[in-house]
Amino acid sequence: MSLIERLKSAVGLAPAPTGQPLREAAAAQGERDDDTSWRRLTGNGPTGMNERDLEPLAQDRMQKLAEYLWQSNLLANRLVELPLAYLLAEGVTLQCKDEEHQRLLNTFWSDPINNWPMKLEARVRALGLLGEQCFIANVREGDGFVRLGYLDPRQIATVVNDPDNPEQPIGVITKRDNRGRQYKYRAVVLGEDTELFSERTVRIRAENFADGEVLLFQLNKFPNGSRGRSDLLGQMDWLDAYDGFLFNELDRIDYLRRFVWDVTMTGADPDAVKKYQKEFEPPGPNSVFVHNDQIKLEPKTPGLQAADTSQSARLLRNHVLGGATVPEHWFGGGGDVNRAAASEMGEPTFKMYSMRQGFLKRMLEEIGRYVLWCEARARGQTPDWANDEWQVTAVFPELLNRDITKFASAMQAVVSAVVQMIDAGLLTEETALKIVADVAQRFGQDFDAKTELTAARKEAADRKAKRLAEDSFNLPADLRAALAAGTAASPAPAAP
Structure with a gap:
């Protein structure tokens, strides 16, 4: 069979010869699988990890270095402790409008095992250092009371995300302990799994994470990443370099303070020099050194030609501080700052x-909502999260004591301006009140202009009615009756 006939047969222009089956041509084309011997820095390689995450060894090393730097590096310690002081110095409370729920939150918050007033500082510090905090939920049967245990983030092997929604963690797998045991916990999501997840995810959580529930909180991660990262991750090398720089400066200062005695012997042969070296004793303080014109004694200090390194230290320190969004003058390097x-x-x-x-x-x-949810489940209730009685509010101290004098001056000027515009017919009262509300937010007061305007008008009408009633009390009885019947004009307001 000729080549032309074979081609015609292949495209259907001629029947295939009997006894010779027609096969479709096949070819493989793609990238060569030459990367099995190396791994990307992000960990996306033969391990099949999410490329948004660090390799497990890198994650462990990051957490160890963060703890080490916090303990040994003064600058790193301040970068962690200063935010902590501003955030938590005056304490934190959980509040709820419903009295019964408030009592439950108070009991949970001050429970001897939970002990949040005592443990909150350490937990928030660890959250920033390790990038994660994980609490094992122990729910008491009967009343649903919650006590939280602590799962060290360094003991977490894997955080599993929802295969149908990679932004949502669904489980936590621990490393094996000394006895070879490994635990798999479900990540807490407030609601019923069947209402929140796909059938596949519900089955995964039910079959693979049966050792309990954990509350997982993570920082500095991508939406589809699985592990949190330390606040110090980007600055670790620079913090270590700054420490090394300062230690080198100590050595340099020590070298600069040293000196040697330089003895010059004019016309002496090598034997005489060696002999004098053995016999020579450096003069002590307030002592006398007697010599002839052939011997000259001078102290020599190191000439290292080392420039002032304060600018280098400032440059390196500000590089670290800038990465943490911390001003220089907070660390004693204010310069010309007023x-x-x-x-x-x-x-x-x-x-x-x-x-x-x-x-x-x-x-x-x-x-707090999890605590209420567990108690509601024990009672067979379903929380109504849209209801204010189920809303939990964490109350923190103010970050900064405001200088309200400039805001008070601004408020006075704004009020005067909007009143003039209302009188001139250039502005509505509701819009004017919105402008005032913007300034009031600086004082920590937040209100809705429309609601406030309605309430203010009602209160003004009530005051006017009360004042009229007081003024009419001193009128004759017939005039008061006429006013009540609406047949007489209202009396003029009393003179102040």
Whole structure:
């Protein structure tokens, strides 16, 4: 069979010869599988890890280095402790409008095992250092009371995300302990699994995570990442370099303070020099050194040609502080900073602290809602999260004592301006009140302008009616009757 006939047969223009089956041509094309001997830095390789995460060894090393730097590096310690002081110094409470729920939250918060007033500081510190905090939920049968145990993030082997929604953690797997035991916990999600997850995810959680429930909170991670990361991760090398720099400076200072005696012997042969070296004793303080014109004695200090390194130290320190959004003058390096400039430089830092406070607020509120949820399950109830009685609020101290004098001046100027615009017919009362509300937020007062305007008008009408009633009390009886019947004009207000 010729080549032309074979081609015609293959495309259907001619029947295939009897006894020779027609086969479809096949070929393989793609990337060569040459990367089995190396792994990416992110850990995405033969291990099949999420490329958003660090390798397990890198995760462990990050956590160990974070703890080490906090304990041994002064700058790292301050980067951790300063935010902690601003966030928690005056204490935190959980509050709920419902009195029964409030009593339950108070009991949970002050329970001798939970003991949040005592343990909160250490837990928040560890959250920033390790990037994660995990609490094992122990729910008492009968009344649903919750006690939380602690799962060290360094004992976590894997955090499993929902295969149908990789943003949502569904389980935590621990490393094997000394006895070879490994635990698999379900990540707490407030609600019934069948209402929240797909059938596959419900089956995975039921079959593979049967050792209990954990509350998992993570920082500095991508939405589809599985592990949190330390606040110090990006600065670890620079913190260590700064420490090394300062230790080298100590050595340099020690070298600069040393000196040697330089003895010059004019016209002496090598034997005479060696003999004098053996006999020579350096003169002590307030002593006398007697010599002739052939011997010259001078102290010599090291000429290391080392420039002033304060600028280098400042550059390295500010590189670390800038990465943490912390102003230089907080660490004794203010330079030419005055009070006004220092106030402005601190604003980005407090924005970062406010964002972290928001995360902690949501974390504690979720724990509080879990406590209410467990108690409701024990009673056979379903929480109504839309109801204010089920809402939990974590109350934190103010980050900064506000200087309200400038806000008070601004409030006075704004009120005067909007009143003039209302009188001139250029502004509605509701819009004016919205402008005033923007300034009032600086004082920590937040209100809805429309609701406040309605309430203010009602209160003003009540005051007017009360004042009219008081003024009419002194009128004759017939005039009061006429006023009540609406047949007489209202009396003029009494003179002040």
